[in-house]
Amino acid sequence: xxxxxxxxxxxxxxxxxxxxxxxxxxxxxxxxxxxxxxxxxxxxxxxxxxxxxxxxxxxxxxxxxxxxxxxxxxxxxxxxxxxxxxxxxxxxxxxxxxxxxxxxxxxxxxxxxxxxxxxxxxxxxxxxxxxxxxxxxxxxxxxxxxxxxxxxxxxxxxxxxxxxxxxxxxxxxxxxxxxxxxxxxxxxxxxxxxxxxxxxxxxxxxxxxxxxxxxxxxxxxxxxxxxxxxxxxxxxxxxxxxxxxxxxxxxxxxxxxxxxxxxxxxxxxxxxxxxxxxxxxxxxxxxxxxxxxxxxxxxxxxxxxxxxxxxxxxxxxxxxxxxxxx
Amino acid sequence: xxxxxxxxxxxxxxxxxxxxxxxxxxxxxxxxxxxxxxxxxxxxxxxxxxxxxxxxxxxxxxxxxxxxxxxxxxxxxxxxxxxxxxxxxxxxxxxxxxxxxxxxxxxxxxxxxxxxxxxxxxxxxxxxxxxxxxxxxxxxxxxxxxxxxxxxxxxxxxxxxxxxxxxxxxxxxxxxxxxxxxxxxxxxxxxxxxxxxxxxxxxxxxxxxxxxxxxxxxxxxxxxxxxxxxxxxxxxxxxxxxxxxxxxxxxxxxxxxxxxxxxxxxxxxxxxxxxxxxxxxxxxxxxxxxxxxxxxxxxxxxxxxxxxxxxxxxxxxxxxxxxxxxxxxxxxxxxxxxxxxxxxxxxxxxxxxxxxxxxxxxxxxxxxxxxxxxxxxxxxxxxxxxxxxxxxxxxxxxxxxxxxxxxxxxxxxxxxxxxxxxxx
Numbered sequence: 046x047x048x049x050x051x052x053x054x055x056x057x058x059x060x061x062x063x064x065x066x067x068x069x070x071x072x073x074x075x076x077x078x079x080x081x082x083x084x085x086x087x088x089x090x091x092x093x094x095x096x097x098x099x100x101x102x103x104x105x106x107x108x109x110x111x112x113x114x115x116x117x118x119x120x121x122x123x124x125x126x127x128x129x130x131x132x133x134x135x136x137x138x139x140x141x142x143x144x145x146x147x148x149x150x151x152x153x154x155x156x157x158x159x160x161x162x163x164x165x166x167x168x169x170x171x172x173x174x175x176x177x178x179x180x181x182x183x184x185x186x187x188x189x190x191x192x193x194x195x196x197x198x199x200x201x202x203x204x205x206x207x208x209x210x211x212x213x214x215x216x217x218x219x220x221x222x223x224x225x226x227x228x229x230x231x232x233x234x235x236x237x238x239x240x241x242x243x244x245x246x247x248x249x250x251x252x253x254x255x256x257x258x259x260x261x262x263x264x265x266x267x268x269x270x271x272x273x274x275x276x277x278x279x280x281x282x283x284x285x286x287x288x289x290x291x292x293x294x295x296x297x298x299x300x301x302x303x304x305x306x307x308x309x310x311x312x313x314x315x316x317x318x319x320x321x322x323x324x325x326x327x328x329x330x331x332x333x334x335x336x337x338x339x340x341x342x343x344x345x346x347x348x349x350x351x352x353x354x355x356x357x358x359x360x361x362x363x364x365x366x367x368x369x370x371x
Numbered sequence: 372x373x374x375x376x377x378x379x380x381x382x383x384x385x386x387x388x389x390x391x392x393x394x395x396x397x398x399x400x401x402x403x404x405x406x407x408x409x410x411x412x413x414x415x416x417x418x419x420x421x422x423x424x425x426x427x428x429x430x431x432x433x434x435x436x437x438x439x440x441x442x443x444x445x446x447x448x449x450x451x452x453x454x455x456x457x458x459x460x461x462x463x464x465x466x467x468x469x470x471x472x473x474x475x476x477x478x479x480x481x482x483x484x485x486x487x488x489x490x491x492x493x494x495x496x497x498x499x500x501x502x503x504x505x506x507x508x509x510x511x512x513x514x515x516x517x518x519x520x521x522x523x524x525x526x527x528x529x530x531x532x533x534x535x536x537x538x539x540x541x542x543x544x545x546x547x548x549x550x551x552x553x554x555x556x557x558x559x560x561x562x563x564x565x566x567x568x569x570x571x572x573x574x575x576x577x578x579x580x581x582x583x584x585x586x587x588x589x590x591x592x593x594x595x596x597x598x599x600x601x602x603x604x605x606x607x608x609x610x611x612x613x614x615x616x617x618x619x620x621x622x623x624x625x626x627x628x629x630x631x632x633x634x635x636x637x638x639x640x641x642x643x644x645x646x647x648x649x650x651x652x653x654x655x656x657x658x659x660x661x662x663x664x665x666x667x668x669x670x671x672x673x674x675x676x677x678x679x680x681x682x683x684x685x686x687x688x689x690x691x692x693x694x695x696x697x698x699x700x701x702x703x704x705x706x707x708x709x710x711x712x713x714x715x716x717x718x719x720x721x722x723x724x725x726x727x728x729x730x731x732x733x734x735x736x737x738x739x740x741x742x743x744x745x746x747x748x749x750x751x752x753x754x755x756x757x758x759x760x761x762x763x764x765x766x767x768x769x770x771x772x773x774x775x776x777x778x779x780x781x782x783x784x785x786x787x788x789x790x791x792x793x794x795x
Contacts, residue, residue, distance in 0.1 A: 299504050299530060326503050327503050327504065327506075327507040328503070328504050328507070329502060329503050329504055330502045330503075330504040330505065330529045330530045331502060331523065331529065369522070369523050369524065369529070
């Protein structure tokens with residue numbers, strides 16, 4: 046099976062969907078002439094022309110709104126935010142227009158739109174450009190929120206997002222774009238709302254999503270050397286969340302660590318823990334432990350940034366804590 | 372929509388209930404409010420009623436099983452409804468993998484030991500800590516989690532501790548029982564299994580026996596008790612009874628009825644004795660609800676005569692008789708054996724001269740009535756035979772001082788020795 050980058054998997058997904066359906070178009074800052082800020086849309090302008098690959102001014106609220114209007118009248122826009130940090134400016138369109146239009150129009154207007162771009166911290170981009178937004182977005186009824194951690198999941202889920210008739214927020218990762226993985230040539234679509242058991246084990250569950258899937262897999266590898274077998278549940282979709290996958294895993298292992306890139310308070314992990322306490326109470330042998338970013342704006346200083354981010358040592362420590370090994 | 376059937380708290384002090392009898396079979400249609408089973412509580416046999424309409428699809432526990440309040444004991448659902456999910460936790464546990472504890476033993480012993488040492492030294496002496504999973508496994512295996520040693524943080528009992536107890540010296544697993552063994556152990560096992568033993572008989576604790584032990588243990592331990600004994604002359608009581616009986620059989624009252632009435636009236640005049648110890652305060656009652664200890668085949672129970680001071684002797688007599696009868700039949704309702712402000716115990720019918728009764732907490736005192744009998748006493752310097760009875764009052768010194776109790780008994784003596792005062 047071909048091994049490609051996460052970046053190329055995203056490009057392939059959009060290209061295939063644009064070839065398949067001429068209502069699909071890409072719009073955002075630097076997506077056309079510059080070939081994409083992160084080169085996801087490399088070659089798109091040449092292949093599809095400027096009607097379907099549209100460069101915009103630096104106006105997130107404006108082009109997000111154009112996208113919502115286009116979706117309401119039958120097109121299927123893919124809106125690229127250079128980063129979700131910039132998408133803060135567009136949240137009125139995402140939250141108040143896209144997410145609520147179907148409901149407030151009494152079902153008259155579907156909004157089949159994808160908002161996508163890198164989410165979370167890269168390296169030393171400091172406090173304003175290192176934020177993970179999935180808990181904000183997943184809070185909103187009317188939005189679907191996807192955060193794939195591998196090239197295979199990125200492609201299959203982005204295709205599903207473009208085909209979905211509802212607004213979908215698609216959270217990628219700058220640090221993920223160069224990661225590689227197997228992606229088949231033949232077409233496939235991954236259903237939204239289905240988690241993936243990335244690794245099977247019966248001692249402790251790690252429930253995670255997005256970039257942290259890679260950390261969880263490394264932790265599982267390392268703990269396996271000590272004889273500790275980890276079940277790694279990759280949520281892939283944050284909303285709607287695959288509760289059954291979570292409970293199946295925790296009912297098997299009786300112990301869980303919930304790992305995410307964002308902050309602790311009201312984070313995605315808080316919701317996961319709530320499902321666990323509700324559905325798995327009588328199967329828990331230890332309190333669930335969460336791993337997340339420190340409760341502070343992301344520091345610029347390298348050493349402090351490292352201290353603030355969730356990482357491999359913190360994840361392993363959390364598993365050992367849940368296993369009562371420390 | 373399925374309705375779970377739980378063991379309900381059918382009396383104020385009930386913590387566990389024994390399902391005596393299912394009144395419905397699996398597959399029977401039941402209506403909300405309809406009795407589906409009989410439950411032996413700590414005091415009585417009560418009905419367990421359906422809380423929803425449908426078909427009793429599953430009876431999870433068997434007749435004779437005792438389970439804690441809140442335990443799922445059955446499921447009511449539509450005839451074709453899938454109830455597997457509701458039953459999943461209850462029935463699947465046996466095949467849950469027993470491997471989660473494995474890595475602990477495969478890793479070096481050092482970190483585990485490190486974990487245990489500081490934790491146990493700081494472990495508080497509070498309630499037993501245990502994980503939900505450990506509690507569920509223990510209850511499924513029929514193990515008491517209390518005596519287990521917890522290996523988790525703060526001494527928390529976790530899955531591996533329960534499994535260790537189950538496979539170790541605790542309850543024998545069915546696997547062990549099936550394994551062939553030497554003739555002597557096989558014989559002893561057989562003897563134990565069949566319950567045959569010349570030297571003793573093992574009888575499991577009934578709910579009522581458990582509650583008696585708990586309640587009276589609470590009493591003799593923390594309550595500083597002292598005892599006051601009086602011997603009362605019953606001459607006039609006997610004369611009064613005889614006079615009343617002469618009026619007709621329906622006017623007969625017992626000595627006990629007269630004493631109950633006299634005690635109730637004395638209490639109404641001495642609220643300082645008609646009181647409860649409530650930990651941070653003493654509650655003095657304006658009404659007199661007299662508890663009367665009744666021996667039943669299963670043990671002691673204390674039905675209550677409400678507002679006994681305001682009732683006529685005939686009412687007290689009738690009520691005491693009925694309550695005692697229904698107590699022996701175990702037909703008392705919870706409100707009939709709760710709420711007493713003061714209690715009385717009488718062992719006179721067994722020929723006991725005098726005795727000390729244990730206070731029924733949180734009450735301030737209890738009066739123990741001995742047997743009424745003829746005695747040679749000295750009256751005005753001459754020996755005469757008189758009908759006498761001995762009463763001993765056990766007093767909680769936290770509420771009642773010696774003189775307070777003595778004054779109450781003075782009043783009681785005046786009433787009993789001059790029973791016409793009861794009509795005053």
